Amino acid sequence: MTRVIGLMSGTSVDGIDAALVDIFGTDLNIKVELVAGETYPYPVNIRERILEVCAGKTISMLELAQLDDAVASCFAEAAIKIQAGHQKATLIGSHGQTIYHRSLTGKYGQAKLGYSLQIGRGILISHLTGITTVNNFRAADIAVGGQGAPLVPRVDAALLSHHSESRCIQNIGGIGNVTYIPAHGDNWLSLIRGWDTGPGNSLLDLAVEHLTDKAKTYDEDGNWASSGTPNFTLVEQWLDEEYFHLLPPKSTGRELFGVDYLHQCIKDAENFQLSPADFLATLTELTAVSIVESYRNFLPQMPNRVLLCGGGSRNLYLKHRLQDLLGNIPVSITNEVGLNADFKEAIAFAVLAYWRQTGSPGNLPAATGASQEVLLGNIHIPL
Numbered sequence: 001m002t003r004v005i006g007l008m009s010g011t012s013v014d015g016i017d018a019a020l021v022d023i024f025g026t027d028l029n030i031k032v033e034l035v036a037g038e039t040y041p042y043p044v045n046i047r048e049r050i051l052e053v054c055a056g057k058t059i060s061m062l063e064l065a066q067l068d069d070a071v072a073s074c075f076a077e078a079a080i081k082i083q084a085g086h087q088k089a090t091l092i093g094s095h096g097q098t099i100y101h102r103s104l105t106g107k108y109g110q111a112k113l114g115y116s117l118q119i120g121r122g123i124l125i126s127h128l129t130g131i132t133t134v135n136n137f138r139a140a141d142i143a144v145g146g147q148g149a150p151l152v153p154r155v156d157a158a159l160l161s162h163h164s165e166s167r168c169i170q171n172i173g174g175i176g177n178v179t180y181i182p183a184h185g186d187n188w189l190s191l192i193r194g195w196d197t198g199p200g201n202s203l204l205d206l207a208v209e210h211l212t213d214k215a216k217t218y219d220e221d222g223n224w225a226s227s228g229t230p231n232f233t234l235v236e237q238w239l240d241e242e243y244f245h246l247l248p249p250k251s252t253g254r255e256l257f258g259v260d261y262l263h264q265c266i267k268d269a270e271n272f273q274l275s276p277a278d279f280l281a282t283l284t285e286l287t288a289v290s291i292v293e294s295y296r297n298f299l300p301q302m303p304n305r306v307l308l309c310g311g312g313s314r315n316l317y318l319k320h321r322l323q324d325l326l327g328n329i330p331v332s333i334t335n336e337v338g339l340n341a342d343f344k345e346a347i348a349f350a351v352l353a354y355w356r357q358t359g360s361p362g363n364l365p366a367a368t369g370a371s372q373e374v375l376l377g378n379i380h381i382p383l
């Protein structure tokens with residue numbers, strides 16, 4: 001058994017998810033037990049600086065260095081806090097904070113290689129915690145021609161495959177991403193697929209901030225949106241977005257589904273004089289339809305079951321809309337099959353660090369487009 005800490009802050013930039021886990025076994029034959037999970041919110045000024053950089057604000061190298069210092073310290077603090085009262089971990093997998101992601105799709109499609117920058121340097125986390133730390137998980141996949149994302153599909157395959165049921169594991173973070181896992185059988189591993197579906201909560205969160213003058217950062221349980229009515233003409237118009245029609249493998253980020261995108265949505269909505277609740281319902285519908293349409297368009301067949309994870313799985317209105325659009329395919333939360341939906345991504349980076357240390361590949365070429373399986377991440381041993 002190895003006790004590992006997984007640390008993740010995603011595109012919602014709401015805080016650092018920390019998972020303390022025990023991992024048994026090797027490669028795809030692993031078992032993971034969650035010992036503790038906690039989200040540690042960023043200090044408001046750091047969150048704002050990260051969001052500004054993600055939105056394209058130009059900053060100096062000095063400011064970037066300061067931001068990296070701050071993020072690494074927050075990550076190290078999260079690792080220290082999550083262990084309180086527990087036996088200590090011997091390994092940390094730290095995703096870091098993505099501040100830029102150049103995918104190989106859409107308007108960046110001409111680039112030969114992807115590029116993905118996560119700040120919060122591993123050497124500092126390892127030094128501050130005294131624990132071997134693996135970070136920079138996306139670089140190796142990108143070097144062999146992959147998008148560097150999504151990386152969770154191989155972990156999903158290890159933890160959530162089923163002998164007779166095909167499943168879509170749908171993460172709804174700032175950005176949404178899916179892993180399709182066929183039921184066990186011949187070649188089931190080679191039939192797994194994964195891609196970023198598009199906006200998860202990113203546009204909804206930005207809209208709530210805009211509508212409340214930053215008093216609120218998200219629509220709790222989707223209550224506000226549920227009191228409105230989606231405008232289907234707008235949804236149809238927004239579904240023309242090129243990203244939704246690109247064939248997987250594909251990845252995206254706040255570079256596309258960010259502030260500028262929301263401003264365009266606000267502009268489009270002016271013609272319809274929507275109430276704030278109608279506007280939120282319409283954005284929720286876009287999120288739900290873009291997810292379900294991507295299954296219909298890109299999967300060999302629809303799954304037997306959809307399992308949600310990530311903060312968006314708590315948005316009851318979004319969940320209800322997904323269930324409605326999926327008809328008789330049941331939609332539930334990964335908790336129902338034994339994996340904590342709030343900490344699944346943090347758990348995934350603990351597993352990826354474990355695989356790096358034990359010499360197993362972490363990427364799934366069918367999901368990232370990489371030319372081969374590779375070991376993911378840089379190992380930092382405490383100084």
Ligand SMILES: Nc1ncnc2c1ncn2[C@@H]1O[C@H](COP(=O)(O)OP(=O)(O)OP(=O)(O)O)[C@@H](O)[C@H]1O
Nearest residue numbers: 010011012173174175201218220221310311312314
């Ligand atoms: N009770 C709730 N009701 C509605 N939405 C919620 C609730 N709790 C969390 N969320 C949403 O979930 C978001 C955080 O989700 P999560 O932590 O999975 O995202 P992330 O890891 O930052 O993103 P990504 O998966 O893109 O990396 C919040 O910003 C909010 O929009």
Ligand SMILES: CC(=O)N[C@H]1[C@@H]2OC[C@@H](O2)[C@@H](O)[C@@H]1O[C@H](C)C(=O)O
Nearest residue numbers: 011098101149150151152175177196
């Ligand atoms: C560049 C980056 O940070 N991408 C995230 C983001 O958040 C969701 C989606 O976009 C996903 O592809 C990815 O994270 C998860 C953990 C992944 O790599 O599987």
